[in-house]
Amino acid sequence: MTILAAIFILSGVFFMTVSCLGLIRLPDFYSRTHAVGKSETLGAILLLIGLALHNGFVLGSLKLLIILVFVAIANPTATHAICRAALRSGLQLWTRSKPGS
Amino acid sequence: MREERRTSEPQKASQRYGYRRLISVAFQFALLFGIWLIFSGRFGLKYLVMGLICVSLVTFLTNDLLYYRARPGGKAESGVLVEFMSWWRLLLYVPWLFLAIVKANLQVAYLVLHPRMPIDPVFLQFRTGLRKRLSQVTLANSITLTPGTVSVNLEEGRYTVHALVPRSGQDLVEGRMQNKVAEIFLDEQAEPPQVRFAHSLEELEP
Numbered sequence: 001m002t003i004l005a006a007i008f009i010l011s012g013v014f015f016m017t018v019s020c021l022g023l024i025r026l027p028d029f030y031s032r033t034h035a036v037g038k039s040e041t042l043g044a045i046l047l048l049i050g051l052a053l054h055n056g057f058v059l060g061s062l063k064l065l066i067i068l069v070f071v072a073i074a075n076p077t078a079t080h081a082i083c084r085a086a087l088r089s090g091l092q093l094w095t096r097s098k099p100g101s
Numbered sequence: 102m103r104e105e106r107r108t109s110e111p112q113k114a115s116q117r118y119g120y121r122r123l124i125s126v127a128f129q130f131a132l133l134f135g136i137w138l139i140f141s142g143r144f145g146l147k148y149l150v151m152g153l154i155c156v157s158l159v160t161f162l163t164n165d166l167l168y169y170r171a172r173p174g175g176k177a178e179s180g181v182l183v184e185f186m187s188w189w190r191l192l193l194y195v196p197w198l199f200l201a202i203v204k205a206n207l208q209v210a211y212l213v214l215h216p217r218m219p220i221d222p223v224f225l226q227f228r229t230g231l232r233k234r235l236s237q238v239t240l241a242n243s244i245t246l247t248p249g250t251v252s253v254n255l256e257e258g259r260y261t262v263h264a265l266v267p268r269s270g271q272d273l274v275e276g277r278m279q280n281k282v283a284e285i286f287l288d289e290q291a292e293p294p295q296v297r298f299a300h301s302l303e304e305l306e307p
Contacts, residue, residue, distance in 0.1 A: 025218060027220075030263045034249070039209050080241065095223070
């Protein structure tokens with residue numbers, strides 16, 4: 001059980017790291033939302049599953065699972081809200097190829 | 102006497118509305134109280150009463166946000182049972198979505214960790230054939246969580262999506278995800294949507 005928990009937690013940490021790297025490396029706001037909105041959601045989910053497994057079958061694990069459901073719903077919603085605000089305020093997106101070429 | 106007892110059509114409709122509203126209040130109350138019990142973990146009388154008061158207050162304040170009533174003149178709204186059934190169907194959708202999320206993350210990880218970062222961001226725009234609000238919102242949420250795409254805007258069934266690489270819009274162009282959502286929420290199966298690619302805000306439809 002401990003090994004399984006460790007696997008979950010480590011992969012969670014991996015995706016969290018990817019999310020932070022993406023936040024630094026990606027060129028503009030919209031692409032950064034990909035890194036934060038997706039990798040962080042999965043990272044948090046994996047971390048919480050790992051912690052719940054490590055905890056065993058107690059009330060604390062149930063709380064962790066509820067937090068997990070909340071994160072899974074709230075994170076994409078917040079990502080979408082920020083993205084929509086950016087679009088409405090007219091933020092231009094970064095492109096590799098010039099428009100029209 | 103009998104003439105008075107017989108209820109007219111509008112009265113029946115309002116009775117039905119009240120009944121459904123009551124069920125939605127009871128459902129929300131039970132859900133919130135269950136969450137309270139789990140989070141507090143104490144079952145003394147004091148804590149239960151505090152929970153009851155808080156849960157009642159929250160239900161009173163937020164129930165009309167959660168209970169969606171069809172606009173007058175619109176199609177007949179679906180009954181509470183049908184709505185609950187589609188909520189249960191949401192559970193069928195979760196395993197498929199989870200797989201898609203894992204794939205999405207591996208792709209993002211690949212793009213981010215690649216030394217040259219082979220990305221070519223683009224906006225996609227399309228109209229969906231989905232009719233129900235729940236399925237439209239679910240589609241938007243799935244777009245955000247699946248490979249390379251984040252849904253930016255949804256107005257009257259028209260989506261604006263940001264994609265890291267144009268080919269990640271493939272699922273959308275072929276309408277695969279839309280059909281999956283339609284299947285689960287018993288919505289209309291529609292043609293694959295016409296997708297527009299836009300490289301700047303000016304190319305977007307207003």
